Amino acid sequence: MAARALDGTATAAVIRQELVPRVAACVxxxxxxxxxxxxLAGHDxxxxxxxxxxxxxxxxxGIRAELTRVSADGHVDDVLxxxxxxxxxxxxxxxxxxxxxxxxxxxxxxxxVIDAIDPAKDVDGFTPSNVGLLVQNRKGLVAxxxxxxxxxxxxxxxxVKGMRAVVIGRxxxxxxxxxxxxxxxxxxxxICHSRTRDLAAVAREADLLVAAIGRxxxxxxxxxxxxxxxxxxxxxxxxxxxxxxxxxxxxSPRAAAFEKRGALTVGDVHPAVADxxxxxxxxxxxxxxxxxxxxxxxxxxxxxxxxxx
Amino acid sequence: MAARALDGTATAAVIRQELVPRVAACVxxxxxxxxxxxxLAGHDxxxxxxxxxxxxxxxxxGIRAELTRVSADGHVDDVLxxxxxxxxxxxxxxxxxxxxxxxxxxxxxxxxVIDAIDPAKDVDGFTPSNVGLLVQNRKGLVAxxxxxxxxxxxxxxxxVKGMRAVVIGRxxxxxxxxxxxxxxxxxxxxICHSRTRDLAAVAREADLLVAAIGRxxxxxxxxxxxxxxxxxxxxxxxxxxxxxxxxxxxxSPRAAAFEKRGALTVGDVHPAVADxxxxxxxxxxxxxxxxxxxxxxxxxxxxxxxxxx
Numbered sequence: 001m002a003a004r005a006l007d008g009t010a011t012a013a014v015i016r017q018e019l020v021p022r023v024a025a026c027v028x029x030x031x032x033x034x035x036x037x038x039x040l041a042g043h044d045x046x047x048x049x050x051x052x053x054x055x056x057x058x059x060x061x062g063i064r065a066e067l068t069r070v071s072a073d074g075h076v077d078d079v080l081x082x083x084x085x086x087x088x089x090x091x092x093x094x095x096x097x098x099x100x101x102x103x104x105x106x107x108x109x110x111x112x113v114i115d116a117i118d119p120a121k122d123v124d125g126f127t128p129s130n131v132g133l134l135v136q137n138r139k140g141l142v143a144x145x146x147x148x149x150x151x152x153x154x155x156x157x158x159x160v161k162g163m164r165a166v167v168i169g170r171x172x173x174x175x176x177x178x179x180x181x182x183x184x185x186x187x188x189x190x191i192c193h194s195r196t197r198d199l200a201a202v203a204r205e206a207d208l209l210v211a212a213i214g215r216x217x218x219x220x221x222x223x224x225x226x227x228x229x230x231x232x233x234x235x236x237x238x239x240x241x242x243x244x245x246x247x248x249x250x251x252s253p254r255a256a257a258f259e260k261r262g263a264l265t266v267g268d269v270h271p272a273v274a275d276x277x278x279x280x281x282x283x284x285x286x287x288x289x290x291x292x293x294x295x296x297x298x299x300x301x302x303x304x305x306x307x308x309x
Numbered sequence: 310m311a312a313r314a315l316d317g318t319a320t321a322a323v324i325r326q327e328l329v330p331r332v333a334a335c336v337x338x339x340x341x342x343x344x345x346x347x348x349l350a351g352h353d354x355x356x357x358x359x360x361x362x363x364x365x366x367x368x369x370x371g372i373r374a375e376l377t378r379v380s381a382d383g384h385v386d387d388v389l390x391x392x393x394x395x396x397x398x399x400x401x402x403x404x405x406x407x408x409x410x411x412x413x414x415x416x417x418x419x420x421x422v423i424d425a426i427d428p429a430k431d432v433d434g435f436t437p438s439n440v441g442l443l444v445q446n447r448k449g450l451v452a453x454x455x456x457x458x459x460x461x462x463x464x465x466x467x468x469v470k471g472m473r474a475v476v477i478g479r480x481x482x483x484x485x486x487x488x489x490x491x492x493x494x495x496x497x498x499x500i501c502h503s504r505t506r507d508l509a510a511v512a513r514e515a516d517l518l519v520a521a522i523g524r525x526x527x528x529x530x531x532x533x534x535x536x537x538x539x540x541x542x543x544x545x546x547x548x549x550x551x552x553x554x555x556x557x558x559x560x561s562p563r564a565a566a567f568e569k570r571g572a573l574t575v576g577d578v579h580p581a582v583a584d585x586x587x588x589x590x591x592x593x594x595x596x597x598x599x600x601x602x603x604x605x606x607x608x609x610x611x612x613x614x615x616x617x618x
Contacts, residue, residue, distance in 0.1 A: 111447070127441065128437070128438045128439075128440075128441030128442045128444075128445060128447075128449075129437045129438045129441055130437075130441065131437075131440070131441030131444045131445065132436065132437030132438055132439065132440030132441035132442075132444070133437045133441075135437075135440045135444060135481065135485055135486075136437065136440065136481050138420070138437075140437075161504060162504050162505070162506050164511075170492055172444065172445050176444055176489070176492075177444075179500075180485070183479055183485075183500055183502075186502070186504040188499065188500070188501055188502070188504070188506070188511060189499065189500050190497065190498065190499040190500075191488075191492055191497070191498050191499075192497055193492075193495070193497070195470060195471050195495040195497075196471070196497040197471050197473075197497070202473075202497060
């Protein structure tokens with residue numbers, strides 16, 4: 001592997017440690033620790049894991065995190081009622097509704113729930129007004145994954161000013177906010193997606209390539225200019241042994257991990273990109289840990305803002 | 310001139326005519342014509358002209374447009390008070406505060422005033438929540454100039470799907486919303502700006518090039534791939550005879566217009582681009598008329614939404 005590994009786990013640990021004295025200051029000055037309300041509807045296995053991680057990470061730095069469950073066969077109004085209560089409570093500074101909501105709640109359930117969250121408590125940065133503030137480069141709560149990527153870049157001394165940046169993926173929660181954050185740091189930004197023609201050639205223009213499409217090993221060396229920095233936002237669970245064998249040598253730790261568990265978490269970037277890129281985020285241990293760190297950071301910031309009013 | 314001229318004046322006239330029966334329907338069904346409240350602080354000469362044009366265009370299609378003036382040496386609170394009144398009134402469906410506000414009102418005056426406008430009446434599409442809805446590709450009120458460009462493209466049978474689009478300029482009111490609208494219509498979008506390296510080379514990648522930087526004749530033929538569609542958003546008033554002579558032959562109508570008035574309105578695109586581009590918006594008569602047409606369209610839409618509640 002030629003590429004420098006950008007260590008998200010270590011960077012996330014630093015960010016979390018920096019939050020500890022700020023949490024303590026909330027208690028000292030205002031007699032209140034930051035409070036995070038997490039809402040989980042149903043029992044999606046991946047969601048259960050994510051929520052457990054978030055609650056644990058919050059507790060570790062002194063954030064009071066509490067979980068409210070809604071039945072899997074509940075109505076979207078049940079979720080909205082929980083959100084309304086959390087909006088009202090003075091001891092709750094951040095609200096997070098774990099996605100996805102159960103399909104039975106309807107196609108527009110996620111949108112209705114997000115729109116119901118008080119923007120000052122919207123620690124996921126998903127409400128329209130926070131998204132609009134991001135576009136306008138004003139202070140607001142920014143989506144955790146792209147915010148985490150920016151932290152990783154700056155703390156790795158990678159200055160994006162003047163760089164050609166290519167973002168593959170145009171989701172509301174990663175691709176679009178990522179592009180805007182890079183733009184505000186003076187990168188020249190291109191957003192690609194499923195309709196982009198000759199995607200590999202466009203990606204090769206990038207000094208900084210962000211892969212956020214949710215397709216395992218989609219970004220091959222043909223997409224990467226030698227020496228480019230590659231950020232892998234993908235978190236894909238793969239269960240096909242043939243695919244795993246095609247990516248990892250039989251005697252590698254990754255192949256062994258797959259043998260043991262029957263599933264492997266891989267990114268959107270093909271392992272062979274490590275031989276071409278100048279710097280690369282691993283999966284796991286790259287962007288993932290930063291997402292949770294930024295959730296905590298947003299919660300502390302929301303608490304500081306509210307408590308100091 | 311080789312390039313096909315994209316006639317904004319004609320397209321704007323069509324859009325305005327399409328609004329006439331919708332205004333009539335508001336009156337027939339709800340007994341109320343759409344109402345637009347325009348706020349003008351001070352006496353900036355360009356603002357006076359813009360506001361007069363907007364009021365006239367609104368009146369022509371049956372929108373009740375009224376102007377409230379605030380003194381040039383007034384306080385931002387005076388503007389905020391007018392906005393608060395317009396927010397409250399049932400007969401006002403759209404609110405527009407002409408920019409710029411007098412410098413004496415402070416650096417944050419524009420932001421404070423925009424934030425105070427009811428998003429449902431924000432016919433300029435400048436409030437954070439409308440901007441956020443745009444990012445999320447949801448129904449909201451969209452900034453008039455980029456919305457007008459999209460109308461001109463689609464009504465000129467130019468389908469941007471799969472095109473490489475390059476937007477030069479990253480303003481909140483043109484560049485960024487323009488990029489988002491093109492992205493949602495499935496273009497591969499690059500946003501360039503003052504920090505972009507080798508800007509001409511990046512621009513030459515474009516099948517569709519949008520110039521929105523506010524620098525007269527900045528985009529020369531070196532920026533344009535032969536056959537590309539070029540959208541000129543610039544509206545620059547030039548008073549330097551040497552510049553005008555360098556762009557237009559002495560016997561041209563444009564040179565004659567300059568001789569007569571001592572000033573000439575030119576775009577961000579150099580006249581010689583007409584020999585390279587496949588299609589081009591003229592200035593004047595390109596994007597400008599569409600901006601006002603979309604303001605009227607937004608006002609009618611805001612009225613329809615409110616009246617049919």
